[in-house]
Amino acid sequence: MLSYIDKIKEISRRLLKESKVDMVIGFRKGTVVMMNEPCFVKTVADVDKLVWDSNCGINLANYLANRTEKIGIVAKGCDSRNIVTHIIENKIKRDQVVIIGVPCKGMIDRHNIEAMAEAEIQEVIETDDTIQVKGAGFEKTLDKKEVLQENCAICVHRNPVIYDELVADEVKEQTDVDRYEDVRHIEALSPEEKWDFFEDLLSTCIRCYGCRNACPLCYCPTCFVDESRPQWVGKSQDSTDIRTFHFLRAYHCAGRCTDCGACERACPMGIKVRLFTKKLEKDCLELFDWEAGLTLEKRPPLDTYRPDDPDEFIR
Amino acid sequence: MKVIKIDKKEWAKGLERLSKTYQLFGPAKHEAFFVFKALEDGELPDLDVQNTRLSPRSVIYPQSEKMFEYTLDEDQEDHHILKEIDKEYSSRAIIGIRPCDAKAFLLVKRNFDAPEYKDPYWIKSYEATTLVGHGCNAPCSCCFCTTAGCGPFHEEGLDILLVDVDDTYLAKIITEKGDRLLAAAGWDTKTDTATNDPIENMKEAAEAKITSMVSTDQLKDKSTTDLFEASFWEDVSFACINCGTCTYVCPTCWCFDIQDETHGLSGIRMRNWDSCMYPLFTFHGSGHNPRDTKTQRVRQRFMHKLKYYVDKYDNGIQCVGCGRCVRFCPVNIDIRRVCDLMNSFEL
Amino acid sequence: MGIEPGRLQFSWISSAESTKFVEVVNEITTVIKALGPHENFVKREASIA
Ligand code: SF4
Ligand code: SF4
Ligand code: SF4
Ligand code: SF4
Numbered sequence: 059m060l061s062y063i064d065k066i067k068e069i070s071r072r073l074l075k076e077s078k079v080d081m082v083i084g085f086r087k088g089t090v091v092m093m094n095e096p097c098f099v100k101t102v103a104d105v106d107k108l109v110w111d112s113n114c115g116i117n118l119a120n121y122l123a124n125r126t127e128k129i130g131i132v133a134k135g136c137d138s139r140n141i142v143t144h145i146i147e148n149k150i151k152r153d154q155v156v157i158i159g160v161p162c163k164g165m166i167d168r169h170n171i172e173a174m175a176e177a178e179i180q181e182v183i184e185t186d187d188t189i190q191v192k193g194a195g196f197e198k199t200l201d202k203k204e205v206l207q208e209n210c211a212i213c214v215h216r217n218p219v220i221y222d223e224l225v226a227d228e229v230k231e232q233t234d235v236d237r238y239e240d241v242r243h244i245e246a247l248s249p250e251e252k253w254d255f256f257e258d259l260l261s262t263c264i265r266c267y268g269c270r271n272a273c274p275l276c277y278c279p280t281c282f283v284d285e286s287r288p289q290w291v292g293k294s295q296d297s298t299d300i301r302t303f304h305f306l307r308a309y310h311c312a313g314r315c316t317d318c319g320a321c322e323r324a325c326p327m328g329i330k331v332r333l334f335t336k337k338l339e340k341d342c343l344e345l346f347d348w349e350a351g352l353t354l355e356k357r358p359p360l361d362t363y364r365p366d367d368p369d370e371f372i373r
Numbered sequence: 374m375k376v377i378k379i380d381k382k383e384w385a386k387g388l389e390r391l392s393k394t395y396q397l398f399g400p401a402k403h404e405a406f407f408v409f410k411a412l413e414d415g416e417l418p419d420l421d422v423q424n425t426r427l428s429p430r431s432v433i434y435p436q437s438e439k440m441f442e443y444t445l446d447e448d449q450e451d452h453h454i455l456k457e458i459d460k461e462y463s464s465r466a467i468i469g470i471r472p473c474d475a476k477a478f479l480l481v482k483r484n485f486d487a488p489e490y491k492d493p494y495w496i497k498s499y500e501a502t503t504l505v506g507h508g509c510n511a512p513c514s515c516c517f518c519t520t521a522g523c524g525p526f527h528e529e530g531l532d533i534l535l536v537d538v539d540d541t542y543l544a545k546i547i548t549e550k551g552d553r554l555l556a557a558a559g560w561d562t563k564t565d566t567a568t569n570d571p572i573e574n575m576k577e578a579a580e581a582k583i584t585s586m587v588s589t590d591q592l593k594d595k596s597t598t599d600l601f602e603a604s605f606w607e608d609v610s611f612a613c614i615n616c617g618t619c620t621y622v623c624p625t626c627w628c629f630d631i632q633d634e635t636h637g638l639s640g641i642r643m644r645n646w647d648s649c650m651y652p653l654f655t656f657h658g659s660g661h662n663p664r665d666t667k668t669q670r671v672r673q674r675f676m677h678k679l680k681y682y683v684d685k686y687d688n689g690i691q692c693v694g695c696g697r698c699v700r701f702c703p704v705n706i707d708i709r710r711v712c713d714l715m716n717s718f719e720l
Numbered sequence: 721m722g723i724e725p726g727r728l729q730f731s732w733i734s735s736a737e738s739t740k741f742v743e744v745v746n747e748i749t750t751v752i753k754a755l756g757p758h759e760n761f762v763k764r765e766a767s768i769a
Contacts, residue, residue, distance in 0.1 A: 098608075116612075178513055249725070281652075293645050294632070296767050301761070
């Protein structure tokens, strides 16, 4: 995957030089280990800033909504699915974007890696399959497969589903993954246990809304939690209000969420917010045979009607 | 300034005595990270932690805090009148606060305890709190405290500085508040009066370990309008998702928003932390918002910390270099980079 | 999410189906009464510092 960068640069240079796009959205090298920063590049000279490695987990589709320029965008499998969703929802036009597809082998989970290290990690060296971490008095080499972001480990759409250029041959999709083990575990709980489970899950939430803001789907001009005339949700640290935010946010993503993991990655408190959206994602798959962002041809289940709807009351 | 030695064997016993008259707070592990919390009976603060995920700001200034209560019941004589709420401001102590976080309270104090405005909630709770600091022997690579007006053994803002030396803690008593706390803990303070030398040596060693720096010397002389209109803001703010994490983990951010919540006929007025990163921040009743876009919000954060504050108080930047915003920004927007951009900005 | 089965129900009733509406309402009120008052997700005064 590290070798992709040459091709990404080559394509970006060409697109900019031929004025096919006004900017390319990609990543530049971060200032701390295991972090890269989303950035735009507007000139050929700046293309050299771009990087690609296993720290490009942020979903770049988040930077597209309502933009008016012509944009080249580097897109992993999940980003491409969110671009599809954006196009379906009229957040960007198909002919406005040149999608530089990246067949992805998974992004690494920096919080998890940090938790595994004895002390602060000062240097990280990556190869295609390994992640070597170094710090004061320790050094170890980790198998990249073992330290992937959780959503990457169970991803079944690593290849971009829509693209104009591909930076490398497609990678093999994973087939033997169990996507919903954790959801089944929660489904099996009693209502009281579920209540306690979520109470515990959200106990450290500081309501920064990082999970919401990292999500490409959350582009509403005014989010329901920010609506002040009238105000829908209390703004304090009251647990009912925190819970209301989380449940409603998840429902607003139903049938649209691609499980890109952006929300969980952004949470400064390490809260597994994907557990909410994954349940809805599972339901959409089981009830409507739907996975978000795979095609421009069909409408998502929640904004369409089908005579064979599984729920009797609506048929 | 007196320095005493506390035998680590006596540490727990002293804290136990202390807990009789002080409510104790300290760093403790919560799943994968550390936070400041009220210590339970017999629970010891974990002093090995490098830095907590959230700053101890909430101990003095909770994220959500009641201010007044009221009733709308017109049969009551005092309906529609805001009434003060009885609050508890008994002595408390934060054990194991890092020098940067303690200094941060002084920065915030300039705002909450200003000659023209006094914030009673913050002041009372700050005054009730004794800060027992813990010198940083192994600062993180993101810390840039030494160039942000602070340092790993910085004493300003602390009441006591603890330094870990083998099987003892050296405790340097900085204020009278600190003295009172030591008396209440009842550690044997007479027999072994230590000197300041080892602290000075460790301080130098720790400061030398800090490799991350910012330059702030030019900020004051730069023109506010030039900085405000600088062309780098679009590039700086592009990645920002306006999540507010940087401001919520920060020990020096102070903004809040006041809300009334009514339930039936009774209600409370409360305040909640706010952040310049949020769409409701400075949103006017008219519907106008002078900071309507992401770029404007990001600029506000950095201009406030690195320019307006510098100009208004003439006492350095509104940042102590704790590095939290650098570590936890989900998209890696780095105040050190922005500070240097601002400091070296030329038209 | 910790809401008991039966507490949340959906029905599709046309404005012409008045008898169905009555039936559904009766049925739901019986079920809900049997479940008793809901305690979770009820906010009174904000529980904050
Ligand atoms: S990012 Fe985390 S802490 Fe912030 S609102 Fe979401 S769950 Fe809560
Ligand atoms: S933490 Fe980073 S992304 Fe979030 S508001 Fe601050 S600068 Fe923006
Ligand atoms: S601005 Fe960042 S580095 Fe400075 S005090 Fe706040 S969190 Fe720490
Ligand atoms: S304006 Fe922004 S940077 Fe300044 S104190 Fe408020 S939240 Fe912090």
